[in-house]
Amino acid sequence: MTPLIIRVILQNMRECETKLYPIQLLVNYWEFRQPAAAISGGSRRSSPIGEKLDQLFRSGIKHVTSFVPWHAVETDISHSLVRFLQAATERNMTVSLVLTPELGLHYPNSGLPKDLISDDCTARSNNGGKVVVNLPPNIFALPSFFSQHFNKRLHGYLVKMDSLLCDLDKTDPKISRNLSVVFSGGFWKYYNSAVPGPSGDFSPTASTAFRQEVERFFDDREFGNESPGTPKWKDLGLDSVNRRWFNQQAEEVFRGKVLHVFGRRAQTNQAGLARRTREVEIFTPEADPAFTYSKLLSELASGNPDAVRLSGLISAAATRCSSVAGSAYPPFFHWSSVGNWSSLPDSEKQFVLMKSFLLAAGRGGGVFMDEADWFSLPQAFRARMENLAELFTRGDIKIEHKAFYLSPHAWSACGPLWAELSRQNGFWSQVTADVEVAAHQTNARLVVVDPEYVFTRETVEKLSVLARRGLTVAIPKSHLFSAQARKELEYVTSQAPRIDITLGLHYKLYVVGEGKIVIYETQRDLLKADSAGVVKFIKDMLAVSEICEQVCVSDRSLTVVPAKLSSGDTAIFVLNESRRAVSGNIVFPRVVEVSDFADIFSSAVPVVPATIDSKTKGATAFSSRFSVEVGAFGILSLLLKEIKKTVRAAPQKSHELHL
């Protein structure tokens, strides 16, 4: 659904990208004020920001990241941003600047100018309420990205940043060489009311933009010919369906616009091209409206923050994939220094950090955190994270997704099919709004399309290509097909052999090329969460697509994060998300050789996968069933090797890793 022009711009911009290191330490340059003496000609070396960078450099940090508070840029009469960049360059440190407005900054309104927080600019959730961010230094309502005033001001800010950095290119090219610019998706993911229902901005300006886009989109020739069976696309009755793709498209257009405006001067400036631009998806769990109420309750009760709730938000965000043209934006979790995360008990703090790190770094992302928070963590914990980061960076370990859920909007709540897919297939599954994401994943086996997805001919073509390549594609038998899309699907399935399944959720299975197309019924009474029909359907889809159950845990408090090693072996992290120690069983479909993966990343120098065998030979066990004990908020890491022949072995107790 992304307009072609935006896709072209984004792809051009993305060509110069390189990956960000999984652990990004934040330095809030605006917190370090230049003493009056230094401004009037004193030494730069003795400035507070210089001292901080010296201190970090001595600790081995060669790269720092900073958010750029929009308001700080507009009022920066002492040129603190430039001084910060100069100070970093003098110390030969590289810097990443996050330019998109983000949440959780130690700055009033998270850096947004005050005039953008006014009532006529605010975003509204589906229930008409403001989207409130409950984080210090002040609670504020999120502005709407559809507001004209907001967009005008954002344009001015980006142009100013573009000019500022281009001028620096000319005056001090060394700064440019050490600088990269990071863009994220902004506030789109936070536009919800914390209750299941449609996500997105429902402010009057957003609704006007929505109506205009619906008119424009469905005026296209593809939707023009109204044949029997096709819905009246512009009807108010279809608003809930149309809102979802509209929100997705608006986010993609926003990203494109930001890159286009920012890069305008850089493209005409030879030196500016040296500046690297990276696109990521930053998520601040504590800023999510779903955490607002939990945080408020814990604060009113003077209690500790709810780490389990935070952990749940990490899981939810980690299974969402925002992307463009098949390239997923690396996800980063931001642990804000002003949130409640830092006041969690040590075991809980380390647990949520490590969980978010594993899930994000496994997809090419990582974590953003304040340098002071990082150094407040125990040395052994930091060493483990650094060693894992090395493995992730080198590509020795990554999370692979085998099943995709194609939704019209990546941040909206998905239906019972996704809930069941996620329950049965865990972190091997992912929600995406981009059909090409599955095409880019070599190990993708299954695509389940949401019942409220609007099909164009192009989408059906892409899905049938996936099926021909060997994937199983489950398509709803809905009325949300354009006439051409329906014709295309009928053409693809007309000559294919067919099997009808009439037990539970009815579906027809067509063998297309190397793979299958499944067309499932969408009766409301059958599509219910936890219904036997939905459970069986997802089980069937996983079986048909040959995604065997990789690992099964006996206790609901335990979750498994799988990761693939470049050597072909698998590492699994067993997470105990509860406040009690859990004893349970881990069951594998076949006999496996298990050893302690912590040996790999706990060593001072991380070992390359080729040497894993010799390193862990002494502590291996063979079985298909293992009993484990994981401490409260503990993480157990295991290295698995599949054994072809059956080996009889007694259940072994695994080693426990306490973080």
Added chain:
Amino acid sequence: MDLVYDWKAFTSVFGIRGSVPRRQDSGHVLVVADNGKVVAAYAESEDLTSWTGSRCEKMAAEMPHRKLVVLEKKSVDGLLEGALSHPHYHGQFEILAKNAAALTGAGASIREFCTFSQKHFLLTAMSGWWTRILPSYYGIFVSLGASRQVLLTVRKGQVESFLNPEGERPPLEAVKYLSEKHLLPVQGIFTSAEKWNKLSEAPNPWPGIFEAIRGDEIRLVPYNRKLLCLLAMKAYVGV
């Protein structure tokens, strides 16, 4: 540029150090519900996330020994939106806590369960009857060393701003500088972080404060007899 609401500086002096010690189960569960369905549930040291999305009646039925304080999401949204007009988190939370105390949930009052955030003893005193004695606009500079210091500006008993003054100066010079820079009378309180933490965690810190001033463990700069009298009242009369 000055961060007029330097939350890190504020919490470094007036915040609870480290995490809150786990408390005994009070038997109450706080719930925010939307149309009878749980949006958020909280009880200290408990995992209640699995109840999200369930019906409140079901939750109450499965926890017959617990008292559920159910707050309507609409009322809580109203509380949050009502706090938006205040410029900083400390003030906003005071408004939130005050308005939340008036909320009565299904079956029980939130007041029975919530402590409405334990406030630091100095902040409580400044917003109490001291407002009648102290100037209407003044500053309190608390320094526990260069890395933990904050200047509070207080207007009519309410915290107006909190900022981290740059650099480290001798006490008298620091107070004079801040007073001239911000054009307000500033009272400096200088002590060690260890002493301050100990006092902050004490149930009744006032006698300890008075003793610490007499023992020169806490320095008041300038030496303020009026403030000393107020502290003595707190320490020995309890008002």
